[in-house]
């Protein structure tokens with residue numbers, strides 16, 4: 001079959017002012033960087049830029065965590081990577097749900113064979129710490145996951161008390177910061193967030209990309225990590241092996 005390649009024009013969408021929660025308008029400096037020549041992943045220049053990017057990400061996430069990395073993918077890919085590297089079949093996982101993105105986390109936990117326990121709040125309201133406390137009583141979940149800024153309803157979830165309750169139950173605290181990072185305070189180390197993912201197309205004014213930062217992996221008990229993540233593409237072990245950084249749980253984002 002012949003294809004008339006002349007019909008495919010150079011991509012030029014013209015200018016738009018993006019007013020939604022994301023994607024947002026991209027800063028001209030970022031657009032210039034996107035048109036830079038491609039280089040190899042072992043090129044010293046690439047390694048330098050990657051190191052600088054990690055430094056900047058640690059700053060925006062307010063963390064000292066070594067395993068703070070950019071990963072090519074959307075926010076949903078970040079969500080998946082985070083959970084794939086933590087959840088194994090049979091693991092009990094608590095997800096706080098008050099909108100679309102908490103629901104998406106439940107879906108992924110189900111696909112991974114996790115035993116899902118939901119803490120539901122009315123859409124448009126934050127999850128009350130007492131509701132989580134009730135669910136945690138007498139349980140020993142591997143992790144508790146929550147959305148910081150639930151874009152579908154505009155609700156901001158306060159994290160400190162949920163983090164405290166989660167750690168008291170011996171679980172890891174996993175947070176979606178796709179819409180909050182860069183727009184609101186996201187203080188990983190101060191709050192005690194163990195794993196986090198985000199996206200760059202919202203408050204960071206970049207094209208869709210997803211940053212992630214687990215808390216200091218040295219704090220992650222080996223028993224809390226997925227021994228063999230059920231996805232090769234989203235496993236962070238390759239990253240750890242290549243950089244000799246750390247072995248730990250993962251989250252992904254897109255560079």
Ligand SMILES: Cc1ncc(COP(=O)(O)O)c(C=O)c1O
Pocket residue numbers: 022074075076077079101147149150151152176177178179199208
């Ligand atoms: C809170 C939240 N989490 C996850 C996602 C998924 O991100 P993406 O659309 O980049 O897959 C979004 C997207 O709007 C979001 O707002």
